[in-house]
Amino acid sequence: METNNTNSFEPKVVAFVCNWCTYAGADLTGTSRIKYATNVKIIRFPCTGRIDFMLLMKAFANGADGIIISGCHPNDCHYTSGNFHARRRWMIFRNLLDFIGVDVNRIVFSWVSAAEGAKWAEVVNESVDQFRQLGPATSYQKLIKNSEFQEVE
Amino acid sequence: MARIGVFICHCGENISATVDCEKVAKVASEFPGVTVSVDYKYMCSDPGQNMVKEAILEHNLTGVVVSACSPRMHEPTFRNACAEAGLNPFLCEMANIREHCSWVHEKSDATTDKAIDIVRTLVEKVKRNEALAPIYVPITKTAVVIGGGVAGIQASLDIADAGHKVVLVEREPSIGGHMSQLSETFPTLDCSQCILTPRMVDVARHPNITLYTYAEIESVDGSIGNFNVKIRLKSKSLDEKLCTGCGACIQKCPVKKIPSEFEQGLGKRTAIYVPFPQAVPNKPVIDRVNCTYYIKGKCKVCEIVCPTKAIRFDQEDSFVEVQAGALLLATGFDVLKTNFFPEYGYGKYEDVIDGLAFERLASASGPTKGEIRRPSDGEIPKKIVFIACAGSRDPAKGIEYCSKICCMYTAKHAMLYKHKVHEGTPYIFYMDIRATGKMYEEFVRRAIEEDEVKYIRGRVSQVYEKNGKLIVRGVDTLLMGQAVEIEADMVVLATAGIASPGSEELAQKLHVSYDKHKFFSEAHPKLKPVETNTAGIYLAGACQSTKDIPETVAAASGAAAKIAGLFSNDLLKRDPLIAVVKKCAPPLYSSCTGCFMCIPVCPYQAIDKEEIKDRSGNIIKTISHINPGLCQGCGTCVAFCKSKSIDILGYNHDQVCAEVEALLNEW
Amino acid sequence: MQKKIGYYPGCSLEGSSREYSESVVTLANAFDVELVQVPDWNCCGATAAHNLNSILSFSLPARILAKAQEAEMDTIVVPCAACYNRLTMVQHELKKNDTLRAEVNGIIGAELKCDIKILNIVQFIQMFVADFVASKQQFLFDKKVACYYGCLLVRPHDVLDFDRTEDPQSMDEVMKSLGANPIDWPFKTECCGAGMSVSRTDIVGRLSGRIVKEAADRGAEAIIVACPMCHSNLDMRRPALEKAMGEKLTIPVLYISQAIDMALGKSQKETGINRHFVPVNISLQNRVVVPEVVLEKTEEN
Amino acid sequence: MSAHIENNSLSAKLQHATEVKSAKCYQCGKCSAGCPVSNEMEYPPSVAMRLLQTEDPENDKKLLKSQTIWLCVSCEMCLSRCPMEIDIPKAMDFMRQKSLAEGLSHPKSKNIISFHKAFLDSIKFTGRLHEISLVADYKLRSWHLGQDVGMVPSMLSRGKLPILPEMIKGRKQVAEFFKKTKKT
Ligand SMILES: Cc1cc2nc3c(=O)[nH]c(=O)nc-3n(C[C@H](O)[C@H](O)[C@H](O)COP(=O)(O)OP(=O)(O)OC[C@H]3O[C@@H](n4cnc5c(N)ncnc54)[C@H](O)[C@@H]3O)c2cc1C
Ligand SMILES: Cc1cc2nc3c(=O)[nH]c(=O)nc-3n(C[C@H](O)[C@H](O)[C@H](O)COP(=O)(O)OP(=O)(O)OC[C@H]3O[C@@H](n4cnc5c(N)ncnc54)[C@H](O)[C@@H]3O)c2cc1C
Ligand code: SF4
């Protein structure tokens, strides 16, 4: 189980999850009483297909140290193909992120179904570990804030 | 000015044990725009809901945040309460501080802080919520039932009796499913065929039911109320309208040695065949893989003997499209059947068989006319060893779950054997006896006390053949692991029940979720056991998890009631959380540039083009348009629109951005 | 063209089971493979080490692997099933467990890469012998045989990933290709008593006795093995087995390499069968169709 | 994974050291049914697992003092057939080492232990196993002076017993291993 050690850096993590699979999976984590790090807070979307680049940048600009994007498994998307589009878009974002100096390791892409309560806890804990090692994301935040970040990509 | 009410629930102690609810309420009361913030033991109780309603009236609230369990649990409850107090239900949001907070963290300040952050996030969201009106769509009152086992049969009859149309799609040549293979059924030992066959006939005769056998679902689109289902009718090589089912073709077909699937390989069938004599419809199909004509280009004996000239060798698969308001999955289960257990010699020794094969041996209509004879030499076995949990509860070689039905059918098998072979001895190696239904424990006790079935607690390690006997090596764990070696004449494995093959593909076609064992997932394990997560698609029977007949039939009637309930309205009310193209004043009309990037990405073909015309009818601009009847609100188009001209109600830019900011800024 | 390949005989092949080593070398030579011993190899520790001292049980095999690595051997053949099992298990454990590897590296003073391909005798035969055996075979091994795999060749399956643990077939296949008729029997992977040979001969008598008797009862004319421990328990300990079973058991026990050597027409000396306790009185039939090339060679001999 | 183990039972120690979790065993008995020496054991493997599960100090002691742990020949039949994939052979290894360390090993198992020790000693001094010295050493330790002597002449005559041990160059290094690993 994660313990919030006071000395070590505790990253702020936002999770963008889809309503049908991962949100329900995270509900199951709760129903199963599986514990995970408090660092992660969830925002619900209809589908990972809804999540655009701007939102990721917005999160970094507001101080996120890491982002988890999680939805249904390939082929299991509640909306047929939303997650597939999300995945494809992510491939394009990666290069863009790299370009503006955001470490792509600060974004974790995962699939968690409604039946995978335990997996959600794993994803959270592993991601928090990963972000913890990367340290605070302040430099990117400054960069993003200063570069007069606009709501158009 | 926003006037938001925040209601923090303790959920008994489910939340308050790890989250300081009073503190959360207090901090929330200081959030900008929050007018009232209170905590209470059970928000969903009547007094809890009344609290919300009174606050709405008293403070003229513009939004409500209930901080409690998952919205998947109680969002409708609280939205209804708000509506009753005159607040548009879409101005109510739930902050999930139970499943996503109190249950997943230990009691600590960090946990309370997280709860506060979650509440703040939803407060910021709800401030930006808009009053929305539900959408109404018409309902096509036809149900497509997929799978014609006892579940599909029962549900079809119930829906049809309620006055609605049913299309029943079965992929085998006959309906009946596994139940038609069973001999007698626990716990009453009534003859399976005797109770099932009349219902099968009813299905065929019911004016409201259209039956397609030898048919499969090709594709499904649309959504609740209005699905469009394309069905592939596999070629039976036969004109069903002409065929009278006389059976002359079957008698004359020269290919007679094909192992019969229905008889679990213990009997044989011809190339043109009906699976079993009571089949519905009782009309044959040609199995093209084994038919001499399809292999070698000659024979056609069936065509020659057919009195009505019904045979069609050149018939191809055809398709029908059905409009349906609801779908029911009833595709049942299968038994694990590979030689996954080399140590038990399954697939290697003829006399090691599985439970379904034993059913055929015990069935009066089976290959031995109900006499228990071993497959290798037809002898009557003096000793039979039954091995329970053969593949179930076995993460290493089989599946980890308990198949639930095999304890009972194994007891039944041992009993049937004893009834037929009085001098025989049945042994059952078991780990636990799970007999939890009505009259089940009594049934097992009867097997042990009256029919002298020898139960031995222990798992068998190995079965091997020696001098015509099967040597079964096990232990008695109730005797400190003492070795038990039995020289048996036959071994019956209670193999695991698994999802029906093809379940995964079907689930993907229908967009319903399934678990890791490929069984379809119900929407809620307790409260929505016959619904799937996809609106308008229901499930019943062993396709959800292995079930016995009483449970299967109960689920089927339950699902039928749900569908009949859906069909009792002419219009379906739907949440309006869908996409809209933003409009603005002329001369721009909309920021949409008409790039139409959004059209191909929509999974529901919900986007088309709209022409904006001036008074004299000249087209000024073509922009995209979203059909509210088709849009499901996935938001894919939103992410694709470069000019941010599409928004999704309930998850619009303002709302989600405000959420991100609120979540992070005070962290 | 000579192929060179690493070779770890292990202690018993230098001692009580030297005929195994002799027959393996004979076999390799017949197929133009040169077996190069791992330089200055040590004992793998066998059962004793992991019974008594687990970290030692890693260090001893690790040194062998290090020696092979030093000599730039990418593949080593390990005919003894016990050694094969230990070496494979240890390489697997060390590969996946970084802390353990660091500790063991410290003890043996080397940096293990853990990427050596470790072949058991059957795998060696499959790779270097099976495809060519037909062209060199002089005698038909037209006997009923019982292939006995023992425990260590196939278990644990997760790590060794060689054949299946129940009713394995690889040795049966090899014997079939020589013209033998392998029987179907249930004790292919039952334990012979292994390391208890000296300390609890009574147990070995019972376990191995049952195995030998079962093979004999089913009409086998020879038991084919791939492990020196199995061999010594089934062959050298025969009196103990007979005592435990209360009957005379005359069926001979051959290493699979010896069986092939015999089919190739090798002498008793080359196969080492003269060293067995249970006499091997098996005479093989000349192959009916003998390719000309081989005929010439035999004449030269 | 909580770092502190308050639980001092053998089962907890076993899990800590080897990740073998006795709680996973559901007592099906398949291991005992396939174990070749189960009949000789006072606690067949499934019973041994049950004893561990009780976490009762008395039962822990029973196991460490048992012949069972020394009779196990590490054949892995139990593991390969256990539906829960419980690594009993590893558990047996662990219990043997514990039993020795705590001086609890069963008097009747002395033979087996002596043999293992003699085996390791042989390696310690030569780097390889020298079978004659092994047998000799074992006899000294176990006092089974007569046993097996009958086999020696026939083994010699078949060239199966080299008289002189093979000394490897690295034998000092190997002897070092024994020192370095002694702590365990
Ligand atoms: C050996 C044995 C003995 C049993 N004995 C008893 C007993 O004594 N008492 C008792 O209560 N229960 C017993 N059962 C359990 C009983 O068989 C099941 O409860 C029952 O069959 C479940 O019915 P079902 O309709 O859900 O599934 P099924 O009987 O499996 O029917 C599913 C149907 O769907 C069809 N189908 C599958 N996939 C598709 C597809 N993609 N498209 C179209 N059609 C499809 C199949 O062809 C089949 O006709 C026994 C089970 C076994 C294995
Ligand atoms: C200790 C315990 C723990 C349990 N834990 C779980 C669990 O963890 N998970 C789970 O799934 N299930 C659990 N259950 C089972 C669960 O309680 C039942 O499945 C469920 O309550 C059954 O609901 P019901 O409506 O059929 O019956 P009930 O809950 O008994 O409701 C029947 C209602 O009918 C009323 N009534 C009775 N007679 C009359 C009459 N003549 N006229 C008018 N009204 C009448 C009663 O007052 C009562 O309100 C548990 C049960 C017990 C005893
Ligand atoms: S509203 Fe939800 S959290 Fe509150 S008491 Fe009801 S179930 Fe529990």
Ligand code: SF4
């Ligand atoms: S002979 Fe013709 S009518 Fe009779 S069952 Fe066959 S196809 Fe049908």
Ligand code: SF4
């Ligand atoms: S054509 Fe085919 S189905 Fe018809 S009788 Fe001949 S083999 Fe049978």
Ligand code: SF4
């Ligand atoms: S129902 Fe009985 S036999 Fe079947 S898996 Fe469960 S416990 Fe085993």
Ligand code: SF4
């Ligand atoms: S993607 Fe946006 S701009 Fe392009 S057509 Fe669609 S709504 Fe208009």
Ligand code: SF4
């Ligand atoms: S949100 Fe957009 S992409 Fe999704 S269904 Fe509606 S119109 Fe199609």
Ligand code: SF4
């Ligand atoms: S086989 Fe595995 S689960 Fe069964 S009793 Fe043995 S250890 Fe326990």
Ligand code: SF4
């Ligand atoms: S490893 Fe030990 S306990 Fe397991 S089967 Fe072999 S002898 Fe028995």
